Amino acid sequence: MQPPEPAAEADRLVEIGYAKVNVALHVRARRADGYHALESLFVFADDGDRLEAQASDDGAIDLVIDGPFGAGLEAGPGNLVVRAARTLQCYLGEQRGAAIRLTKALPVASGIGGGSADAAATLRLLARVWDVRIDAAELAGLALDLGSDVPACVASVTQLVTGRGEQLVRHAVAGLAGMPMLLVNPGVGVSTASVFAGWDRQDRGALDAGSLDALVAAGRNDLEPPAMAVAPVIAAVLAALGAAPGVRLARMSGSGATCFALFDEDAAMARAADAIRWAQPGWWVMETRIRNG
Ligand SMILES: C[C@](O)(CO)[C@H](O)COP(=O)(O)OP(=O)(O)OC[C@H]1O[C@@H](n2ccc(N)nc2=O)[C@H](O)[C@@H]1O
Numbered sequence: 200m201q202p203p204e205p206a207a208e209a210d211r212l213v214e215i216g217y218a219k220v221n222v223a224l225h226v227r228a229r230r231a232d233g234y235h236a237l238e239s240l241f242v243f244a245d246d247g248d249r250l251e252a253q254a255s256d257d258g259a260i261d262l263v264i265d266g267p268f269g270a271g272l273e274a275g276p277g278n279l280v281v282r283a284a285r286t287l288q289c290y291l292g293e294q295r296g297a298a299i300r301l302t303k304a305l306p307v308a309s310g311i312g313g314g315s316a317d318a319a320a321t322l323r324l325l326a327r328v329w330d331v332r333i334d335a336a337e338l339a340g341l342a343l344d345l346g347s348d349v350p351a352c353v354a355s356v357t358q359l360v361t362g363r364g365e366q367l368v369r370h371a372v373a374g375l376a377g378m379p380m381l382l383v384n385p386g387v388g389v390s391t392a393s394v395f396a397g398w399d400r401q402d403r404g405a406l407d408a409g410s411l412d413a414l415v416a417a418g419r420n421d422l423e424p425p426a427m428a429v430a431p432v433i434a435a436v437l438a439a440l441g442a443a444p445g446v447r448l449a450r451m452s453g454s455g456a457t458c459f460a461l462f463d464e465d466a467a468m469a470r471a472a473d474a475i476r477w478a479q480p481g482w483w484v485m486e487t488r489i490r491n492g
């Protein structure tokens with residue numbers, strides 16, 4: 200028989216903040232409230248940031264951050280993990296606190312929703328740590344208050360997303376589940392608000408997410424031009440991914456600068472990843488796959 204784990208270890212629970220990728224992102228209109236009406240197919244990678252927490256009795260929310268992208272990210276009240284924890288604590292009237300560790304594996308401000316994924320993972324994690332059930336509609340409202348991408352990150356499955364980001368329909372696309380997906384970021388942080396501000400206000404039409412072929416042929420990311428105006432290196436990332444043998448689709452995610460490529464075969468993804476790491480040692484490269492597509 201295994202010896203029992205020390206209590207402190209046993210009480211620590213873990214959630215992953217899965218990286219979000221917009222397979223297509225059509226910007227349809229600028230709304231009166233300043234946000235944009237979107238149509239997007241969201242998928243999630245099988246990898247992301249790691250969050251670990253245990254309950255504390257003093258009511259405090261304590262965050263420590265480590266991991267490859269932890270340096271420079273503040274652990275104070277502005278961090279989306281702390282904001283999510285306080286939001287949930289306040290909503291529940293919860294007297295207990297939590298000690299949380301964030302291991303930051305995803306680049307910050309990079310179009311793959313790292314902060315949003317962390318916020319959603321914190322909501323899931325603390326609901327378990329405090330052993331509370333939260334009504335799904337209430338949880339969606341709390342999530343939206345934390346950011347437009349956060350509601351979709353709560354379930355972290357393939358979804359068709361409209362509105363500001365809060366209208367969600369689970370939407371499986373044949374062939375997507377488990378597909379090899381390469382993420383590449385050139386090391387430039389991009390502000391989401393400034394990229395939206397650079398959108399030319401031309402509605403280029405609706406999204407057809409009926410099949411992977413339709414997403415490849417007629418899908419777009421309407422934020423590519425304004426993101427490239429802010430970070431011209433994005434064109435080089437797209438060129439490198441688009442030229443990879445065996446690539447099915449290469450596109451930017453979210454407001455950039457991370458771009459993704461989908462492959463039919465693991466070996467083709469591995470060859471592309473090696474070639475990019477060799478040619479651009481300063482770029483961040485992650486080999487992953489689409490979860491629950
Ligand atoms: C680009 C996407 O990542 C695509 O999934 C999201 O639309 C952005 O989601 P997010 O980072 O969670 O965005 P938020 O934190 O809610 O908003 C940041 C800023 O982005 C702009 N914004 C965001 C979402 C949206 N539908 N329209 C917008 O114009 C607004 O200027 C807003 O002030």
Ligand SMILES: Nc1ncnc2c1ncn2[C@@H]1O[C@H](COP(=O)(O)OP(=O)(O)OP(=O)(O)O)[C@@H](O)[C@H]1O
Pocket residue numbers: 272277278279280306307308309310311312313314315316317348389391453454455
């Ligand atoms: N835990 C966190 N992880 C990452 N960024 C955070 C976190 N907490 C606060 N932030 C802040 O949130 C901002 C957006 O970060 P995030 O990584 O979510 O952007 P993004 O990948 O561009 O998201 P999106 O795809 O939603 O546009 C950054 O400027 C960062 O300083």
